[in-house]
Amino acid sequence: MQDALYTFTNGLYVVGACNQPYFAGALVDAVTQISAEPPMIMLSMMNHSHTKSCIDKTNEFSLSVLPDDIDPFVVANFGFQSSFNIKKWEQVDYTTHHNLPYIKDSLAQIRLRVVDKIIYPHNTLFIAEVIETYETKQGNPLTYKYYREHLKPICEASFDNKSACKLENAPHEKGMKPLNLHKTWTCSLCMYEYNGDIAFEDLPQDWRCPFCGVGKEMFELR
């Protein structure tokens, strides 16, 4: 079933939200345009995402459309860790408009206001209208397919390098999550780390990620 869904032509985006006095942000692929007039999109966010809880509070968010030549660390920074305890935006080049953050090298920068939402057990669908768009640059959008087939290992390496570097220089930076360099079985979709008493290999084949619901085959040792 997963192979069929992988044929969808999703792009990759960074969602930004305001979480006074900082910004939250997450990497997403579940974005689609649902209307041209008025311009509206739908964004699906996992319920445990910190960025999602910030959008719930403000009803506004930013979208940065990533180009295929994006610095792989940007992808890792926003996709592999939670902004609950990491100031993700301070680790990348960004700009702000109306108190929302945008990736500097993005193809398009879009400010959105939530007009409706549908809450499911694991995800929330935000229906949002486009308020304004800002600078756009020429280039090709980064697709989920390209990420999965080419960029993923490079993103993982860039993330490990920066983490190792930080550990050497500032092991317990205030407000930052202590870095965990031992590998754990991690959901490649939502980054949930399995820490149960039963060895991961011994979990039943129909066991599912408690956060996003994908099967065991989506877990990797990271």
Ligand SMILES: Cc1cc2nc3c(=O)[nH]c(=O)nc-3n(C[C@H](O)[C@H](O)[C@H](O)COP(=O)(O)O)c2cc1C
């Ligand atoms: C390739 C990729 C695609 C992702 N797509 C989504 C998505 O569409 N919706 C979502 O809620 N999370 C998605 N995630 C997971 C979030 O980026 C990740 O859980 C992030 O740590 C959330 O950060 P936050 O807690 O700061 O919001 C994706 C992750 C990756 C690596």
